[in-house]
Amino acid sequence: MRIAWGASVLLVASVHLGAGWQGVLPRLVFAGAVLVAFACLPLVRWAKVSALVLLGFALVGAYAVARTDEAAPASVLLDLVPRLLTAARPAPATPTLLVPGVLLVFLVALAVAVARSSFAPALGAAVLYTATALLTAGRADPHGVVALALVLLVALGWLVVDRIEAGRRLPLGRPAAVLGVLGAVTLSATVLPSAGAFEPRELVRPPVSDMAVTSPLPRLAFWAGIGDTELLRVRGPERPLRLVALADYTGATWRAASLYGPIGAVADPDLPPGARVSESTIEVTVGALGGTWLPAVGRPSAVSLDGAAVDTDSGSLVLPGELTPGLRYDVTGSTDTPDDADLLTATVPTGPAARRYVTLPGLPFSLAEYARKAVAGASTPYEKAVALEQVVRLDRKPDVEAPVGSSYARLETFLFGTTESGANAGTAEQFASAFAVLARSVGLPTRVVVGFQPVPEGPDGVRVIRGSDATAWPEVYFDRWGWVPFDPVSGTGSGPSPASKREVLDRLASIPPSPTTPPSAPPPLAQPAAPVALPPAPPAGGPPFVLLAVPLVPVLLLLALRTGHRVRLRRAGVAGAWSYVLDSLLLAGRTPRRDRAAPDIAHDIAGFAPSAVPLAAMADRSAFGPSAVVEPDAWRLAVEVRAGLRRVVPWYRRLFWSVDPRPLRRHHNRVTR
Structure with a gap:
């Protein structure tokens, strides 16, 4: 009877602990760890011997699951908790990240089974519940329902188990003790502060890696050349997929960020999300995509792959190794979705955080003057963005065989050329880059996104993304509303509605839609802007000594x-x-x-x-x-x-x-x- 009661209490607490991981599988695994621990009870007749052997087997199993080729066993085991605390919240249900939870549940359940004390199940449940609260920042049980259920289950055991086993009358002190515990829990839930709670993730420095990743922007021409090849399959809502958002422009090319860390464990982005967002989850199956970039939707908040890292500012996901055909994962992300009316009067940031997105080293005078004339008469940032989208698209045609590149020289040929190769023709790379550079020259924070626009859903609910679906588009950041995409290729992509853009263009109808030639005798260069300052990599850190000292107490x-x-x-x-x-x-x-x-x-x-x-x-x-x-x-x-x-x-x-x-x-x- 006592064993069944203790196992029931820990089963509830272990299932609750599974809220710190994604999906249902962790809850089942933790419940199984409780049952295995209690099944080992007959072996624990020589308490210290068997418990020590079982502990050794548990640690060896944990190392076998989480080990890496270059790390020593002690380093792997000591790194289990820091890896979990620097993973996404909730953590992906991968074997490596499940190991610390399984170890905790198994050891607590084994201790409770061996102790056979009336207070052991309550103490074990308290340990697991506290671990869940720390791992989920209290979000797993916001109303205290699970806590109350555990208290009632413990109280039932205290009142009934001893009486059934011993066949004696219930002591009067037991009901009083139970009522006291219930009262203490209720009082704690009432008076304890709900804000400013302890956050264990702040004790562990997230591992930020310096990765030498290349921009996929030049691969657009390659993907266009294999237009019928299946790159990936997507199941879920119809949303644009992002490979990478490029914010650093050198005058010759767009450069990808180099510092990446775990999702949810790194610093906030330099420009915050908008006030209106839409969250969605998709399932991705990789085909012939290749590279290291992981397609995602919006700003990723959770991914089911262990080891995936994110650039906080751009939301770009990268995998340390090459993508392989058949790789499947789930990714959840949020996208800024402002209303058209929100953008009409929106402003753009001008502080240090936005400097990275308006930097144009050595901008030619021809491009700066061209942008200035293009937005003549526009009174708001949104009107400037719509006008630039129109002038870049006007009299220019998409051409998958056009020369690649996004340097100033290539953009000048794309915008002003007459007879040379690539004049007034280009891929999505030139359309997006031309818009982003011109918009930066008039003070609009921009970046270029490489990804895939939505495709129709097949009869089986799967969207097949092919090489011809790869594209690039620019985005402009507006205060309070976040990053808004524009489409200088067709003008009908995701982002503001065509009707809203048409109203703006009608108001600007008196302005010539586009300068036809560059200004005469331009100076060679405009005033150079400040260079891009990338944040330094934080020093590497290990698990805090205070956490290691707790078991020694x-x-x-x-x-x-x-x-x-x-x-x-x-x-x-x-x-x-x-x-x-x-x-x-x-x-x-x-x-x-x-x-x-x-x-x-x-x-x-x-x-x-x-x-x-x-x-x-x-x-x-x-x-x-x-x-x-x-x-x-x-x-x-x-x-x-x-x-x-x-x-x-x-x-x-x-x-x-x-x-x-x-x-x-x-x-x-x-x-x-």
Whole structure:
């Protein structure tokens, strides 16, 4: 009965712990860990031996699941919790990230099963519930329903289990204790603050990697050349897929970010999300895509792949290794979705955070003047963006065979050329880059996104993305509303509605739609802008020492109690010395019967502890003599007996000799026990 009750309490707590991971699988795995731990109870008859062996098997299994080729076993095991705390929230249900949860549940359940105490299930449930609260920042049980269920289940056990097992009346103190616990829980839920809670993720520095990843922008022409090849399959809402958002422009090319870290564990983006967002989850199956970039939707908030890293500012996902055909994962992300009316009067940021998105090193005067004339008459940032989208698209045609590149020279040929190759023709790379550069020159924060626009859903609910679906588009950042996409190729892509753009263009109808030639005799360069400053990589950090020291607290406490106990026995003279011998016999597994006298006990162990014989005689004289006898050598003899016992006991008993709590519970009222 007691075992079934303890297992039930821990099953509820372990299923609740699964809220820290994605999906249903972690809850089932943790529940299975509880059942396995209680199934091992028959093996734990020699408590320290079997528990130690089971702990060793658990650690070896954890290392086998989480190991890497270059890391030592100790490093792998010590890194389990930091890896979990720097993963996405909720964490992907991968074997490596599930290991710390399985270890915790198994060890807690094993301790509760071995203890067989009325308070052990409550303590185990409290440990698992606290771990869940820390891992999920309290979001797993916002209304305290699970906590109340655990308290009621523990209370039921306290009231019923002992009564059924012992067949005695229920003590009156039990209901009072249960009511007190319920009252304390209710009071805590009422008075404890709900904000500013402890966040363990702040104790672990997230691993930020410097990855030398290349921009996929030049691959647009390659994908267009294999237009019928299946790159990936998508199941889920119809949303644009992003490979990478490129924000750093050198004047010759767009450069991808180099610093990447775990989702949800790195700093906030330099430009915050908009006030209106749409969240969606898709399932992606990789085909012939290749590379290291992971297609995602919007700003990723969760991904089911272990090891995937994100650039916080752009939301670009990257995998340390190459994508392989057949790779399948789920990704959740949010996209800014402002209304058209929101954008009409929206402003753009001008502070240091936006400098990266308006930087144009060595901008040619021809492009700066062209942009200035294109937005003449536009009074708001949104009107400027719509006007630039129109002038870039006007009289220019998409051509998959056009020369690649996004340098100033290539953009000048694309915008102003007449007879040379690539004049007034280009791929999505040139259309998006031309818009982004012109928009930056008039103060609009922009970036270029490489990805895939939505395709129709097939009869099986799957969208097949082919090489011809790869494209690029520019985005403009507006205060309060986030990143808004524009489409200088067709003007009908995702983003503001065509009707809203047409209203803006109608208001600007008196302005020529586009300059037809570059200005005459332009100076060679405009004023160079400030160079892009990339944040330095934070120093590497390991798990905090405070977390590593927590398991040592009970060991140090037992060691201190045993030391104080030994000091008291030494001060007690001969009786204390003989009690010290009896403690040693208890630790060695040779506890004598209560009816045996001290000389008889000494005779049994004289073969390996001859000092026990004179010490037993001293103990008899001290206990039964007419007056107290002072024997200065009594403690020395007791220490010699202890040393002899330690030499003949198995190694596993010596391992716990100094911290075993059993001598603290033994009564020393008779020297002959």
